[in-house]
Amino acid sequence: MTRLLVISAATRPTSSGRPVAEWVVGQARDHGAFEVAPVDLAELALPFLDEPEYASTGNYAHQHTRDWSALVDSADAVVFVLPMYNGGFTAPFKNAVDFLYREWQGKPVGLVSYSAGGTGGAPAARMLLPVLTQLGMLPAERSVAIAGINGLVGDGGFNAPEGLAAELAGVLDDVAALVKEPVAA
Ligand SMILES: Cc1cc2nc3c(=O)[nH]c(=O)nc-3n(C[C@H](O)[C@H](O)[C@H](O)COP(=O)(O)O)c2cc1C
Numbered sequence: 001m002t003r004l005l006v007i008s009a010a011t012r013p014t015s016s017g018r019p020v021a022e023w024v025v026g027q028a029r030d031h032g033a034f035e036v037a038p039v040d041l042a043e044l045a046l047p048f049l050d051e052p053e054y055a056s057t058g059n060y061a062h063q064h065t066r067d068w069s070a071l072v073d074s075a076d077a078v079v080f081v082l083p084m085y086n087g088g089f090t091a092p093f094k095n096a097v098d099f100l101y102r103e104w105q106g107k108p109v110g111l112v113s114y115s116a117g118g119t120g121g122a123p124a125a126r127m128l129l130p131v132l133t134q135l136g137m138l139p140a141e142r143s144v145a146i147a148g149i150n151g152l153v154g155d156g157g158f159n160a161p162e163g164l165a166a167e168l169a170g171v172l173d174d175v176a177a178l179v180k181e182p183v184a185a
Helices: 017-031 063-073 091-098 122-134 164-180
Strands: 003-007 032-041 078-082 106-114 144-146
Touching: 003 017, 003 164, 017 032, 017 106, 017 164, 032 106, 078 122, 106 122, 106 164, 122 164, 144 164
Parallel strands: 003 032, 003 078, 078 106, 106 144
Antiparallel strands: none
16 A cells, blocks of 8 residues: 655744644555554754764665654555745754655655635745755645634634535545656656
8 A cells, every 4th residue: 555654844833834734644544555653853953953964875874864764664655744934844854855866756745734814825836836846855736725724723723614625636646646757747
């Protein structure tokens, strides 16, 4: 079965994204095409990039990089659940991406963004696309942007607005199709 990493890109201890990522994990499991593994960047706690050699060499001096490499290598596809800060993707997330190179290549990727404002973080997802294609990843045609995140997250977790589950299913369908028949980036 296709192994999908759902990577929560948030690192703040009070992140609103964590319940969103948990919801995405549940939806991806229900989708049926994937064996789903949740990943929380806050738990990984990677330092700022501290590898002496380029990631493209695959020569990693640090155990945290080797662990991160093995985790991404273990997956056939990924979904990033990412917040928007100041109109773009976040620094800790880009740092985690930059740690690796070959591990990302050819990997289908779905994007679920969120923000406090009305864009749902779509600008952050758009900003990310050239990075992903540079890495040879295969972005899903569709993406999900969740606006007004602060009003959707509470004690009961993430309260998904009507229609969002269907939107996410579309992204997951795209990712599953790209795993079967990859299209060059
Ligand atoms: C540094 C920072 C910058 C932000 N910039 C924006 C922004 O440009 N537009 C927006 O709609 N929300 C912005 N927000 C609000 C976040 O989108 C919202 O708090 C979201 O929950 C952040 O994700 P997190 O809770 O997982 O950290 C910003 C939040 C932070 C912490």
